[in-house]
Amino acid sequence: MLDKFSLLIADYSLLVLWGALLFHLLLPIPAHAHPMTIWRKFAELLSTKVNTARSYQQRLISGSLAWALMITPTIIVYIAALPLIWNLPLFNLGLLLISLEWRGVEKLCKNTIQAINQEDKKEAKTILMPWLNRDVEPLSLLGLGKASAETMVLGYARTVIGVLFWYGIAGGIGAFIYRLSLELARAWSPSRDTFRPFGIPALTIQTILDFIPLKIFSLLCLLGKHFQIALHALKQQKKSWSNKNNAWLLIIIGKKFELSMGGPVIYQGKKISRPKLGGKIAPSAIHLAQIHRFLSWRIAIWLILQSTLMVIIKHGL
Template sequence: MSLMLPLAMLVALMVDRIGEPPVWAHPVVGMGRYLGLFKLTKLPPALGFVAGALAWLVGAAMVAFIALWLEGWVLLLLQPWHSPLRLVGTALAVGLLLKPLLAWRMLANEALAVETELSRSLDAARVRLSRLVSRDTSVLSETDVREAAIETLAENLNDSVIAPLFWFAIAGLPGAAIYRFANTADAMWGYRDEREWCGKWAARADDLLSWLPARLTALVLMPPSFGRLPREARRTPSPNSGWPMAAMALRLGRRLSKPGVYMLNAEGEPVQTGDLNAARDVAQQAVTVGAALIVALAWALRT
């Protein structure tokens, strides 16, 4: 089992190069559909909080059960195989199940697509960026668009790659599945608008589960000044997303900001053409280093 986990991570990252499974078979899409069933925004705050928490707990229990059942089914099915073949077969099967719970290639491609659209028109880039961020993109300047794309690349490096791998190392396929459910719930419910109370549990759960992975992501982005990193990370309202974003800003030597909310590495140079490609290359290195560290963690926990 100790060797199976790192091999399964390797399989998942290799299969990620091929792309995503079809929508009908994608577990994260299924999580979103489940969460979309609930219309809780009209409830009073206390009742909305309880209802949102119960919906979250039921959903988390379901995805954990399904992941545990699939993982157990694979182990049982391959139990009669001889040891080396069983190890390879289990790693391959579990890695294929893990793959939809992480998405590096899609994230990188979507971020670079913003730069491609900028070469055509600012309006086209704003529309493309709106697929990645929740903020209003219709009034963003060219610099703002590039900054937002780099920020979401850094933030989602944690959400879509490092954190699922981290929780897979800690708790196997159920751990990765619960994390992705928590992150999806936060993305759909965790806002300070009419969803605030029904999404408060989801937001806090995501904060808790992302706390360590976000700081690991910042570490593997290897900013040149680790001493400045905590101070810069605290400039964002989120307890976690500021860490990878600040690390990316320091690594690139660029200023990153959300107008009226925060500015990271204010002493840095403005974002320029080509910085999105540079950010993608830095993030790719971080994926490799992060996966290696998490593999070492998985090995240490199970030996």
């Protein structure tokens, strides 16, 4: 037993994981000073310089080159810096700490629940605006509830589950590159005419990176109460949604609580039709609180499973 504990400490990967979580929850980085906020602003600035081609093909190529220009140097610098890093576990802890956004999504959940519960549409829109690419101003109170539910689900799935998954696969740099790619996909979202087709390469790459973690997390959310009902809805509705990663989660959680997900959205003043997913009840503050509690427990289970799996893979039973 002591030998295995010594191996665990010597390996550091699990200690880095829990250390980063502890630091992140106790001492979160302010949003305005977060490196990912700066990264996203730089991505938006770069797009104004290179997203100027007229033809569809040229803009697609520009988007691919822009993604490579943002990500490739990061990987090169990391590889070059490896021999100079005096404490690799501490460095990995820093990368994972920057990549996580658990506290940010939790704050979003609590603030939107409070605003919607008080029927304060202006405050709810102000809270949601930094998280959404769609137009927030036209949303009614019911629309704000639905947007909050979707943002909550996908926010936790990507900035917590996706980051943790890629940390387990490739260490701190894996989590860091995943989060950088996620921010590029958000900044250059082709849902907006301005970034279509420029943002398609970034979105495609992010969809690939999300495929395994979001599918596994969807299955974890599927287990438990209303399993058969949610599974039946998943089989029926998943074909209607283009992004299957998002669809699985939204359908399962929507059907678990009989909440309506999806539906029409407005980007840059243009209404875009989306299929309706999940149930039929428009999410209210109490439903948002239920989703938040449900996701928090599922993330806790994920952490236990990932920690156990990391120990088994590295040191055996």
